Amino acid sequence: MAVGEKITISVIKADIGGWPGHCKVHPALIEKANEILEKAKEEGTIIDFYATYCGDDLQLIMTHKHGVDSEKIHGLAWNVFKEATEIAKELGLYGAGQDLLKDAFSGNVRGMGPGVAEMEITLRKSEPIVTFHMDKTEPGAFNLPIFRMFADPFNTAGLVIDPHMHMGFRFEIWDIKEHKRVVMSSPEEMYDILALIGAKSRYVIKRVYPKKGHKLPEDEPVAVISTEKLYEIAGEYVGKDDPVAIVRAQSGLPALGEVLEPFAFPHLVSGWMRGSHNGPIMPVPLKYATPSRFDGPPRVVALGWQINKDGKLIGPVDLFEDVAFDEARKKALEIADYMRRHGPFEPHRLPLEEMEYTTLPGVLEKLKDRFEPV
Ligand SMILES: O=C(COP(=O)(O)O)[C@@H](O)[C@H](O)[C@H](O)COP(=O)(O)O
Ligand SMILES: [Mg+2]
Numbered sequence: 001m002a003v004g005e006k007i008t009i010s011v012i013k014a015d016i017g018g019w020p021g022h023c024k025v026h027p028a029l030i031e032k033a034n035e036i037l038e039k040a041k042e043e044g045t046i047i048d049f050y051a052t053y054c055g056d057d058l059q060l061i062m063t064h065k066h067g068v069d070s071e072k073i074h075g076l077a078w079n080v081f082k083e084a085t086e087i088a089k090e091l092g093l094y095g096a097g098q099d100l101l102k103d104a105f106s107g108n109v110r111g112m113g114p115g116v117a118e119m120e121i122t123l124r125k126s127e128p129i130v131t132f133h134m135d136k137t138e139p140g141a142f143n144l145p146i147f148r149m150f151a152d153p154f155n156t157a158g159l160v161i162d163p164h165m166h167m168g169f170r171f172e173i174w175d176i177k178e179h180k181r182v183v184m185s186s187p188e189e190m191y192d193i194l195a196l197i198g199a200k201s202r203y204v205i206k207r208v209y210p211k212k213g214h215k216l217p218e219d220e221p222v223a224v225i226s227t228e229k230l231y232e233i234a235g236e237y238v239g240k241d242d243p244v245a246i247v248r249a250q251s252g253l254p255a256l257g258e259v260l261e262p263f264a265f266p267h268l269v270s271g272w273m274r275g276s277h278n279g280p281i282m283p284v285p286l287k288y289a290t291p292s293r294f295d296g297p298p299r300v301v302a303l304g305w306q307i308n309k310d311g312k313l314i315g316p317v318d319l320f321e322d323v324a325f326d327e328a329r330k331k332a333l334e335i336a337d338y339m340r341r342h343g344p345f346e347p348h349r350l351p352l353e354e355m356e357y358t359t360l361p362g363v364l365e366k367l368k369d370r371f372e373p374v
């Protein structure tokens, strides 16, 4: 491995049991992940790894040479989740194996329950990246912050004053209901981009690419987000998607501080209790990534890394540990109080069409016959 060569960064995560309830990953599961990934590293399957958690989701961060969607890497992650599920069962953890929705691995974890964000890139001389890990929310929760990083000049000063970024970026947006995608350019199509991604339960940013003329290759993503929707796989509510993302920073890309700046505003996302409520996303260090109040409020962790010339992950730096995010946390808690006072009323509770994917239809079904024409 050397600078100028291709490397793949994979973040693969799954909820395979909570401790207690849906609150946190038990350390024994992380230990198991470390044991299996260490062996894979010794055997040369992966270059480096880090296993951690956000809420009840076990997070595997890996570097390797196998490209995205590799059977080897996905099989390795699936094996970690399977083996750690056995420990979760022994410990009696809640919802052991929750996100493993299929029995047999068939080459790729996509569509099997785990969430995946991966990018294959040409390694720069210095490669700063941030991995984001969310719990108790859905992939659309990344729309607003990713847009701000790569398209909003009020967030990212570089879009205005850095000649390497001034041309803007391209957004690959998925319609996750119709399973279609569109690539749009910012700033030219900014209003159209917003027309789509403002509807965050349907249109989600999957990747961001540089434009022609940028110093980075135009076919290598600079940001990627997991977009797996669990209810589509399971056909019923089985917890939230709890998405992850990888973002590259600096040198013609948003600076580290521009990547983090959107999270100074704890925007409203859907998820929280029973995946059925709107609430603020709170940026937290790992030690606070334990959603406990009303199973929330939703959390986001940001881990900072430098990838060295050998593909090693130098880090993590727990980026939201900074006091500079104290006010965002305070604001999130104020908003949480305000939202909670609505109890079961919208807009704290999600609108009916989104409740379709929760346990509410089971209750409404029972009332069906009580209605008479008016
Ligand atoms: O959304 C939640 C869990 O999401 P997650 O596992 O993090 O994807 C929780 O709020 C649960 O829905 C809630 O605790 C009820 O859980 P059950 O008792 O139905 O398992
Ligand atoms: Mg859970």
Ligand SMILES: [Mg+2]
Residues within 6 Å of the ligand: 015, 022, 055, 056, 057, 135, 136, 239, 240, 242
């Ligand atoms: Mg979770």
Ligand SMILES: [Mg+2]
Residues within 6 Å of the ligand: 015, 238, 239, 240, 241, 242
């Ligand atoms: Mg989940």
